[in-house]
Amino acid sequence: MSRVSQKAVDFALADTAGTIHRLSDYTGRWLLLVFHRHLA
């Protein structure tokens, strides 16, 4: 179920400093989302 050519999924997620990152924050920029597997 590729989402290529579709609108990106909206999100509002906090980073490790507690800052919320929203998809709309990146409007006008290229965004590379790197989904990590387990960190440890």
Place this chain on the structure above:
Amino acid sequence: MPCRDHFVQLRERESELASLGADVLVVTFESPPIARAYVAETGLPWPIVVDADRSLYRAYGMEAARWRDLIGPRVIWLYLKLILRGGRVRMPTGDTHQLGGDVIVDPQGIVRLHHVANGPAGRPQIETLLAIIRGR
């Protein structure tokens, strides 16, 4: 660890990504303390956000890996190369079945790459990612 190799390659091209007007956002499902420890250990230069309920992972089709994705020949070869380079292989902790991947969103909010990694061995080449952002 192959995922970390992916980040090493990304970091080698960090200035190029910035010059292309690209931002990188790392997504994890693990807890903020684990994410902070990871950042402290690796010096990750990009923000890492916590998708605790994995809803964003699922929205992009990143579900659980199959066993052959975790221990298949390609993964074995990747770890063998790591060992031969003198790298350290550690027994993983955490949920090793959660799949990762890469998604590129263009400035208009449209998905231009949607890659679900089929286990540790399935990340796209950095050149592929850069080519999409460069527009060729």
